[in-house]
Amino acid sequence: MPVISASQIKPEYDVIVVGSGAAGGQSAYTLTMEGVKVLMLEAGRSYEPVTETPMFKVGSSAPLRGASTTDKPFGFYDSTVDGGWTVPGEPYVRASAGRENQFKWWRPRMMGGRTNHWGRLSFRNGPYDFKPRSRDGLGFDWPIDYDDLAPYYDRVEQLIGVYGNNDGMENTPDSPPGVLLPPPAPRVGERLVQQRAQKIGVPIVAAHRAVLTQRQDAENIPAKLHPNNPKAQRILRESMQSRAACFWATPCGRGCSIKATYQSTTVHLPPALATGNLDIVPNAMAREVTTDSNGKATGVIFIDKTTGDEVQARGRAVVLAAGAAETVRIMLNSRSVVFPDGIANSTGLVGKYLMDTVGAKLGGQIPLLENLPPLNEDGAGGAHVYAPWWLYQQQLAGKLNFARGYHIEFNTARGQPKLDVGAGLEPLNGGGTWGRKFKDDVRRYHGSFISFSGRGEMIPNEGTFCELDPVVKDKWGIPVLRFHWQWSDHELNQVVHMQQTFKQLIEACGGKVWGEQPAAHGRDAIHPGGDIIHEVGGAIMGSTRRKSVVDAWSRTWDVPNLYLTDGAPFVSNADKNPTLSLMALAWRASDHLIGELSRGNI
């Protein structure tokens, strides 16, 4: 089994990949399928979804009925182990106590990273999203455009399996025919919102999520993804045949033992391992990229967490895919004579222009949805529909007081009751009941609540960045990050607009805002930085080496054999969740790296 211990690594590899999530998984997959010898380093433990996923457990089997705790921030059965908002022995630093200056850093610390518990929403960035500065004068343009990445979106969607429709929406690209899997039928509450949203001009269409609504076409997809490579085709065919279609039960955040959802640990890593070209060392905390006297990367020094030893892994090239901020941290800690301020940081831009997704929410109670007959609404374990951003033209015409868009996700919550199922009913039942009346009240109102969440674009700014803290180190003596965070009026005005839209949607469904009311000022509605766990940027891509850290191939300008394939090179962070784009970019970067290796340039 090629999941090995640090003492078993080979003297030399073609490529060292740091990280095993969406970016590391995709990089290792693409490289090893083409015969490249890869060593992957993962800071957390090994993890096997097929045997470890608590698929059908109900709340009463868990401590505290599965409620979230500091050990398991997304609840007991969330698939994340050993990671979270805090990690024992691994502190980080906030530069300011200001309420609007907070950044929360989610670190998964497990094989497969965040892909085990993620929401599986998989949206393509559109043509506008690659040229935002050309459109509104803010932020930066990418050096690539949509057409450069479109073929890689096609490939990733076919590899991982994504459901959705081609709705022809503005700046929300369709996929080629036959690429997407059919979306699941909308639930009752989703249909109600869809119908009523028309009144206020909000389009509700099928969501795109990485869940197999049917078995993948294992006969034809492998040849499309790996032409002229029979071995890769065979391995992928077997991998696809091992994945079952969704059986419409159990929350995706727990992970999926039948491999119906995309997780790096079920989709990327098994075929990569099957090539025989991949070794993975878990519990390997990467500290720095090593370089030779010419400034070329020679490998990675990591701490073997099982022994505390420091180990040097050597490779012809290095791919950092540790998660944007962790990648920045490794780069800043890779100091040498050639790179006194950190590897590939001759511009001083490493750590700059960090971004998250803008988030705000609002809940509503809808009388029409009370006392519905029993109905299994588990579905695909997440959204079946959503609203893509719909006001591009109004925004372009200057009619809105924020420059970038947001999409709407919502949950009609007729799922498995959680601990809060009977809480807070007092405004509905005359101030509070008990006994038979209360028992009936809980039954009546369960399923009548809708929660709306906005996911919007944050524009990169000078005040949002990370750097090494001059004092604090982690338990292995590695300097930690200090985060600076700032919102601009674009984000703060955007969340006000989100909440007003949600209020309109709730009222259009005949309901009332439930709980917190819409805020007058964005600072009272916006989630803290990092809270949406879409941290990207920090080593942005560009067309000139003076103004960016990586080139259009995700390769650092300063070090030709160092590639960044996680969110770090993101130049902008469109409202579309970053994972699909990040995988498409990782595939494209890995193709480029294969070319460089085979041409002998590296």
Added chain:
Amino acid sequence: MNTSIPSSDRLDRRTALKWMATAAASAALLPRSRAQPAPEPGVSVVTAPMGDGYGTDPDLLRDYAPGDLWPLTFNDHQRRTAAVLCGLIIPADNRSPSAADLKVHDFIDEWISSPYPAQAGDRALILQGLEQLDGLAQKRYGSPFADLRINAQATLCDKLAKMEEMDAATESALSASDREFRQLQRAFRRFRDLTAGGFFTTPEGLKDIGYLGNVPLAAFPAPPADLLKRLGLPVE
């Protein structure tokens, strides 16, 4: 080639001790140091809390019962009172047993005994609430709550269940005994929330509320046409 250096030789102990001390003070300011520039005001270190809970990598596949992971709190009398309350708040009917039948009071004990900060406030609220409830029962009827006749218990529940909306200024102007009664109402409300949550997350509770999921299906069907019609939604 592996070059192995024991990490302890490389660890900057002074620094490590520093952030550990900071952790103990829970995100306090970094201590000042001559060797390092003094951090700006407002800088804080985010560290993991020291936990006595189930840890960051618990076994997700086994079934847990209250008391398995940390010691419970209720003494016999408290447990009996909590059970009576659970039975009153969610009684048995033709669809399901009572919350007391399903031992939801043991879950509430687990909850208030939890080592995690999110539950810490509920511990004091509920333990004090049980005491106040007995105090009230004694004063009115001369017996602890659990020993009262059902009619007396119901009278007290009626008084406790309906909590008047009140702003902070009005509340602070209340007499001490009224404030204490309001505190008891607050405890009752929290106890009720936990009873409902504890009850409807059991297999019996899931069935009661009409939750039909958590079973594998060959296909996910569209909602029934008659339901869609009833709600005025288009039928495909």
